Amino acid sequence: MSGANEASVAGQWVASITYKSSATAAPSTGDLHALVSQARDRNRRLDITGMLLFENGSFLQTIEGPPPAIAAVWESIQRDSRHHHIEVLSEHMVAARLFSDWAMLLAGRFQDALPPAPAFPVPPPAVAAHLARVVELALNADDFALNALIAGFADQGWTAEAILSLLIEPAARALGDAWLDDRCSELDLTIALSMLQLAGHAVRYSPSAQTIRNSRYSILLATAPGEQHMLGTALLADQLLAAGWQVDMAFPDSEEALTNQIGAQHPDAVDIGLSDAVSRRQAIDRLRSTIEHSRLVPAEHPTVVSVGGRLFAEAAATALSVGADHARTSLAGTSVRLAELVRKSREG
Ligand SMILES: Cc1cc2nc3c(=O)[nH]c(=O)nc-3n(C[C@H](O)[C@H](O)[C@H](O)COP(=O)(O)O)c2cc1C
Structure with a gap:
């Protein structure tokens, strides 16, 4: 394109x-x-x-x-x-x-x-209430009701970007806070995040994603070595596939396993995801070392390195400190930004 x-x-x-x-x-x-x-x-x-x-x-x-x-x-x-x-x-x-x-x-x-407000397809007062409902259903592991709720928003015309950024990402952070405040157990948190992940598959991508369908860039989506939560990585896979990327996933248990996979596949981009629920500040040093090592893998084109997770949503500048080219501050729009970065890296 x-x-x-x-x-x-x-x-x-x-x-x-x-x-x-x-x-x-x-x-x-x-x-x-x-x-x-x-x-x-x-x-x-x-x-x-x-x-x-x-x-x-x-x-x-x-x-x-x-x-x-x-x-x-x-x-x-x-x-x-x-x-x-x-x-x-x-x-x-x-x-x-x-x-x-x-x-x-x-x-x-x-x-x-x-004066009465004119009709609106998505009643905005509901955004806050819907968010509370999403958190409640995820914590109750009520996947049936949660999927129906999210699919219902898509039917009402909510864009994928709106569902991700107004509901799913804030819900993940609210769940992380509930765990940190001891309002739920780690098991509750893990199950609730899986519920969000399943429900997130109901989002549908907008025509703007379709327009870069032919990019056929490749990406390796990996959770950071040792990271248990994979909500953002899984939902990003949906978005990139809808936009025509060739997607591979990795859940490496060590830095070496990840760099080996990058070396074997030579993707145009790699995204390394930390938890979307909790900040994982202690993971920064390890991530910096992982990124440094991934850059040493010999390749014809440089691999664009992206990072994501709550830590980066709250402080995008952290991406620079770990040596990444890009940080996802939200899942919304990531495929477009990464395609642009890959295109630029090819030019340079
Ligand atoms: C909760 C809240 C929401 C506001 N939303 C807007 C807004 O959408 N647009 C806007 O121009 N001002 C908004 N304002 C008012 C601005 O804060 C500000 O008073 C106004 O834009 C005048 O700008 P100034 O402080 O540069 O003179 C809001 C204020 C509050 C307290």
């Missing part, structure tokens, strides 16, 4: 940030109305869309739009004294907007005091 075509696909992409925060003082319905009305004016000017949910003293907001516009508004939002304890739930590029018709959709319990 030509660079021009790739650029036109990339050109439609928008930046998207979803965060939650706490109101510093309880806003009245009028206050919220005023906030949203002012936000809509600016969002319209900047081509930003999104939704704002207010419930029980907490905000949940998604803003999506051209990256420079998102950067400017995000800076304002972070400085705003009307809320604090801001926690970013996801931050990434998406191929399609979730809230394309809304300069800022306001939703929440107070809504009876506002």
